[in-house]
Amino acid sequence: MGLKSITEKSGIYFITPTVVDWVDVFTKPVYKNIIIESLQFCQREKGLDIYAWVIMTNHLHLVVSAKEGFDLAAILRDFKKYTSKQIIQTIQQENESRKIWMLNRFEYAGKNDSKIKNYKFWQDGNEPKPVYSSEFMKQKIDYIHQNPIKAEIVNEAEYYRYSSAIDYVGGKGLLDVYLAW
Numbered sequence: 001m002g003l004k005s006i007t008e009k010s011g012i013y014f015i016t017p018t019v020v021d022w023v024d025v026f027t028k029p030v031y032k033n034i035i036i037e038s039l040q041f042c043q044r045e046k047g048l049d050i051y052a053w054v055i056m057t058n059h060l061h062l063v064v065s066a067k068e069g070f071d072l073a074a075i076l077r078d079f080k081k082y083t084s085k086q087i088i089q090t091i092q093q094e095n096e097s098r099k100i101w102m103l104n105r106f107e108y109a110g111k112n113d114s115k116i117k118n119y120k121f122w123q124d125g126n127e128p129k130p131v132y133s134s135e136f137m138k139q140k141i142d143y144i145h146q147n148p149i150k151a152e153i154v155n156e157a158e159y160y161r162y163s164s165a166i167d168y169v170g171g172k173g174l175l176d177v178y179l180a181w
Contacts (some may be wrong), residue, residue: 005071006128011049012065013072015126015139017080020109023102024057025087025121027157030094032162033084035060038176045177046075051180052141055162056151061144063131063180069070076126084121141168 006013019025026032032055041047047070051063066072091102103119110116131137145168148160157165167177 006076006126011072012060012137013126014065014131014136015062015064015076015096015128016059016107017062017076017126018123019147020120020123021105023105025091025102026055026057026162028096030090031087034083036162038083039084042079046070046078048072048075048079049163049178050175051166051178052069052144053177054144054147054148054160054164061140061147063137063140063144074122080097080122080169084119085123086174088119098166120160134180141180 026035035055037047039050039053039163043050047067049065051065053060053064055060064072066075086105088103091099096102106119106121110118110120113120129140131140141164145157145163145165146161146166149155149157154160157163158169158171161174164173164175164177166173167179168181
């Protein structure tokens with residue numbers, strides 16, 4: 001399911017933007033910080049509401065909606081377009097050991113997509129799933145927060161810096177979060 005699957009402009013959705021070929025880009029803070037800064041901008045300027053989030057090595061999970069008068073599909077489209085350009089530019093400038101390999105992967109993916117000029121960073125779509133019940137919301141938020149534990153990045157969810165888990169135990173994370181409970 002792609003962006004067109006978001007049927008309500010302001011409904012709450014569980015989404016999973018994923019890097020092309022599942023390339024592990026988000027292993028360095030410089031790339032994760034591009035995501036954080038862009039999400040902050042989308043919250044401030046584009047009407048994005050975030051209920052839960054996590055950045056994994058090659059994908060993100062988010063539970064999000066758009067404030068009244070904003071279009072969630074448009075926010076996500078702009079987010080992916082901007083972060084794609086910024087991350088590719090950063091890969092080109094960084095002392096990145098996998099620079100040539102990553103850029104080749106993204107260039108190859110872009111050649112197979114007529115909408116792309118040079119590099120394709122994100123896979124098409126976001127796998128949106130509408131959140132229609134509090135039970136489904138809790139299930140998805142728990143899934144998001146457990147991801148870094150399952151990936152053996154941390155032992156306790158709230159200790160993973162790039163997640164909203166800290167917010168759900170009374171702390172303050174990197175992004176503003178609307179707590180679901």
